[in-house]
Amino acid sequence: DVKVTQSSRYLVKRTGEKVFLECVQDMDHENMFWYRQDPGLGLRLIYFSYDVKMKEKGDIPEGYSVSREKKERFSLILESASTNQTSMYLCASSLGSDGDYGYTFGSGTRLTVV
Amino acid sequence: DQQVKQNSPSLSVQEGRISILNCDYTNSMFDYFLWYKKYPAEGPTFLISISSIKDKNEDGRFTVFLNKSAKHLSLHIVPSQPGDSAVYFCAASVSNFGNEKLTFGTGTRLTIIP
Numbered sequence: 001d002v003k004v005t006q007s008s009r010y011l012v013k014r015t016g017e018k019v020f021l022e023c024v025q026d027m028d029h030e031n032m033f034w035y036r037q038d039p040g041l042g043l044r045l046i047y048f049s050y051d052v053k054m055k056e057k058g059d060i061p062e063g064y065s066v067s068r069e070k071k072e073r074f075s076l077i078l079e080s081a082s083t084n085q086t087s088m089y090l091c092a093s094s095l096g097s098d099g100d101y102g103y104t105f106g107s108g109t110r111l112t113v114v
Numbered sequence: 115d116q117q118v119k120q121n122s123p124s125l126s127v128q129e130g131r132i133s134i135l136n137c138d139y140t141n142s143m144f145d146y147f148l149w150y151k152k153y154p155a156e157g158p159t160f161l162i163s164i165s166s167i168k169d170k171n172e173d174g175r176f177t178v179f180l181n182k183s184a185k186h187l188s189l190h191i192v193p194s195q196p197g198d199s200a201v202y203f204c205a206a207s208v209s210n211f212g213n214e215k216l217t218f219g220t221g222t223r224l225t226i227i228p
Contacts, residue, residue, distance in 0.1 A: 004157070031213065042220035090157055092157070096213065102163075
């Protein structure tokens, strides 16, 4: 069974902390994505990566960075956590072949910044 | 700027009846559309998709209709079952040779009343 695994289901962090959210996929997918889900706003794309060591900004990259040192792992970094980054964070991956639009999502990390 | 919009945040339907979820988009470059279903504490899962060269795609109880001139798509679920209670997101993409990224709507919470 193919999987996208997010290391934490729930996290509570203090304002100003540096926060790492980890995502690992076992499907040999080329593409990986980080979204956040907020009520009334749906899923918004933060960053994505089409290959190892490459990254591109999504729609709301401010306050975030990412790292993709290995194909299977895509990390989201909150440089200095703020309360407005309290959200559900969802990682996804896709195969990256032409015509394949299917994403596989992880179960999400609910982050609370206090 | 919300390029994909779901104007109904919630919908309640009696078991056995038809559920119709609607989605509008503004970007005329979108050429592929998908519906995802999300249960609480889980990541979204792919439900059904449609290419812009079609106006209808059917998979069991689920049918997606696309009206390109109106920039509108809808998901029909017939008959509705209690297990269909979830949040539904529509998503859209522009073909990019395997490097597609999805733009999601705000979601509609569907509740099936037994």
